Amino acid sequence: MCGIVGYIGQKKACPILLEGLRRLEYRGYDSSGMAILDGQKMRTVKAVGKVCNLEEKIGDRDFAGTIGIAHTRWATHGKPSDKNSHPHADCSGDISLVHNGIIENYLELKKDLEKKGHKFTSETDSEVVAHQIEELNKKLGYEEAVFATLKMIRGTYGLAILNAQEPDKIIVARNGSPLVLGVGNGEYVIASDVSAIIRHTQQVVYLEDGEVAIIKADGYVVKTIQNKTKTKEVTQLDWSLEKAEKQGYAHFMLKEIFEQPAAIEDAIRGRLLPGEGLAKLGGLQGVVEKLRTIEKIIIVSCGTSYHAGLIGEYMLEEYAGIPVEVEYASEFRYRKPILNAKTAVIAISQSGETADTLAAIREAKHKGALTLGIVNTVGSTIARETDAGIYNHAGPEIGVASTKAFTSQLSILVLLTVMLGRQREMSLVTGQRIIKELKRIPKLIEKILAQDKEIKKMAKKYAKYTDFLYLGRKYNFPIACEGALKIKEISYVHAEGYATGEMKHGPIALIDENFPSLFVAPRDSVYEKTISGIQEIKARSGRVIAIATEGDTEIAKLVDDVIYIPKTLEMLTPLLAVVPLQLFAYYVGVSKGLDVDKPRNLAKSVTVE
Ligand code: AGP
Numbered sequence: 001m002c003g004i005v006g007y008i009g010q011k012k013a014c015p016i017l018l019e020g021l022r023r024l025e026y027r028g029y030d031s032s033g034m035a036i037l038d039g040q041k042m043r044t045v046k047a048v049g050k051v052c053n054l055e056e057k058i059g060d061r062d063f064a065g066t067i068g069i070a071h072t073r074w075a076t077h078g079k080p081s082d083k084n085s086h087p088h089a090d091c092s093g094d095i096s097l098v099h100n101g102i103i104e105n106y107l108e109l110k111k112d113l114e115k116k117g118h119k120f121t122s123e124t125d126s127e128v129v130a131h132q133i134e135e136l137n138k139k140l141g142y143e144e145a146v147f148a149t150l151k152m153i154r155g156t157y158g159l160a161i162l163n164a165q166e167p168d169k170i171i172v173a174r175n176g177s178p179l180v181l182g183v184g185n186g187e188y189v190i191a192s193d194v195s196a197i198i199r200h201t202q203q204v205v206y207l208e209d210g211e212v213a214i215i216k217a218d219g220y221v222v223k224t225i226q227n228k229t230k231t232k233e234v235t236q237l238d239w240s241l242e243k244a245e246k247q248g249y250a251h252f253m254l255k256e257i258f259e260q261p262a263a264i265e266d267a268i269r270g271r272l273l274p275g276e277g278l279a280k281l282g283g284l285q286g287v288v289e290k291l292r293t294i295e296k297i298i299i300v301s302c303g304t305s306y307h308a309g310l311i312g313e314y315m316l317e318e319y320a321g322i323p324v325e326v327e328y329a330s331e332f333r334y335r336k337p338i339l340n341a342k343t344a345v346i347a348i349s350q351s352g353e354t355a356d357t358l359a360a361i362r363e364a365k366h367k368g369a370l371t372l373g374i375v376n377t378v379g380s381t382i383a384r385e386t387d388a389g390i391y392n393h394a395g396p397e398i399g400v401a402s403t404k405a406f407t408s409q410l411s412i413l414v415l416l417t418v419m420l421g422r423q424r425e426m427s428l429v430t431g432q433r434i435i436k437e438l439k440r441i442p443k444l445i446e447k448i449l450a451q452d453k454e455i456k457k458m459a460k461k462y463a464k465y466t467d468f469l470y471l472g473r474k475y476n477f478p479i480a481c482e483g484a485l486k487i488k489e490i491s492y493v494h495a496e497g498y499a500t501g502e503m504k505h506g507p508i509a510l511i512d513e514n515f516p517s518l519f520v521a522p523r524d525s526v527y528e529k530t531i532s533g534i535q536e537i538k539a540r541s542g543r544v545i546a547i548a549t550e551g552d553t554e555i556a557k558l559v560d561d562v563i564y565i566p567k568t569l570e571m572l573t574p575l576l577a578v579v580p581l582q583l584f585a586y587y588v589g590v591s592k593g594l595d596v597d598k599p600r601n602l603a604k605s606v607t608v609e
């Protein structure tokens with residue numbers, strides 16, 4: 001996700017845009033830039049890295065213009081660089097725009113525009129929009145060209161557009177990426193969220209998908225993409241700035257837990273071929289044939305990403321028939337791993353900078369293995385050093401505890417499983433069934449998030465305990481480990497994640513009425529065994545919380561508390577079962593008054609070994 005700001009009014013735009021970018025920097029900080037219209041003169045400045053680099057580049061230059069747009073980038077297509085920084089312009093330089101979102105059909109649009117003589121300067125999808133408007137402007141005129149271009153785009157956008165030939169207006173459009181219009185006194189501020197607006201005005205208009213606003217210093221009009229005028233309500237805000245950056249959530253971690261449906265939709269967007277039961281992973285195009293010959297996969301990762309790898313092992317072995325080993329990256333390189341050119345070593349990393357994972361990848365490359373990355377941060381070291389990879393598109397994850405990146409990683413692993421499985425024994429029907437169910441997951445997660453209040457209440461009830469045993473089987477054994485990690489790192493409570501079957505080989509000695517257990521117990525192929533485990537704990541006066549499948553009234557009779565998740569394919573249950581555990585850990589931490597976004601002793605990216 002990126003941050004967009006625009007201003008039109010009587011004041012100099014430059015300082016207002018810079019301040020707005022600083023407010024939105026948490027949305028992305030790979031690069032930033034701005035374009036300001038001073039009469040018909042367009043002045044553009046861009047800088048890689050944080051907004052302070054842009055500020056330095058602008059220095060004390062006095063940009064006179066009172067209309068401008070600006071952008072702070074979270075790279076999705078094209079690594080962080082000056083040329084990939086927004087704003088992007090057309091060939092003439094008259095049309096300049098900033099974009100937040102993913103244009104799925106940008107390659108076909110780009111090819112057509114290049115045939116018509118357009119010259120592109122960046123690797124981004126966003127630049128296509130400026131050239132498409134320029135092309136259509138020749139026969140339709142500017143505003144009509146914008147509407148016609150929006151109808152050609154497939155994907156998501158929040159756009160703010162300037163035209164030096166019509167320097168009295170900003171056109172903004174929203175589809176899938178947020179855009180808010182701040183209504184000031186003879187001035188307007190447009191932004192991705194209210195944190196860049198509220199110091200100018202508390203009067204805002206929330207644009208909805210499919211809406212376009214044409215904004216001038218003396219007024220604005222909102223239209224549908226069909227160019228029909230719409231009346232919009234002006235909302236009176238009463239938010240503090242801090243609350244605004246978290247879009248009303250108390251913490252980034254809670255915001256990111258609630259962003260998971262959108263993050264999964266972004267992870268799979270443009271990558272499904274439901275008709276053929278296939279997954280289309282652009283980042284692996286260069287190694288597709290080599291992947292056909294792979295005889296073993298080793299996944300190297302750390303922490304939450306390691307737990308995602310463990311789930312990937314079950315998926316890939318069951319549905320792609322490929323032997324998989326999952327290794328703590330910090331252990332992998334000091335072992336004598338057996339690998340060769342028929343081995344694919346996959347690094348899973350949200351930050352793409354974890355030193356242990358990077359070192360493991362470098363070791364794998366020395367040994368001649370094919371190296372792949374499942375990475376969230378575009379242009380990060382692991383993304384650059386692996387032979388190929390798949391980006392999560394989950395947007396920046398600010399909370400130290402990884403949540404939306406984790407379910408995004410699982411979604412990517414499902415796509416990889418379908419891709420590799422369909423190269424091997426997986427049937428079209430199985431591929432179709434998995435893809436159809438994966439598309440339902442965001443909605444199913446919404447249903448779990450709706451239980452937020454009940455989970456908060458339960459967390460309060462259990463916050464007094466100092467120890468927990470988290471238990472799960474098969475696909476949900478790693479979820480038990482992830483749930484235990486979450487509550488450990490967020491609320492400093494001791495918790496152990498174990499395979500349920502292992503409980504009787506030692507851990508059950510821990511159980512008494514002061515040592516609660518949390519079972520991940522969906523109605524899956526090992527449900528009966530899980531119920532036996534619950535009964536063994538109950539026989540020793542242990543309290544039990546169960547994560548169970550909706551409608552399972554039997555388990556409710558056995559346990560002390562139950563949180564229900566919707567039914568889905570067994571291989572997809574981890575994407576659902578983890579959500580209550582994330583919320584449980586979050587609310588236990590909050591009930592203890594802890595800083596859940598920045599837990600003690602931890603860092604968001606561990607760049608030391
Ligand atoms: C997860 O909540 C932790 N913050 C931590 O375990 C993290 O998953 C681990 O450090 C790996 O980070 P990466 O995904 O950026 O490589």
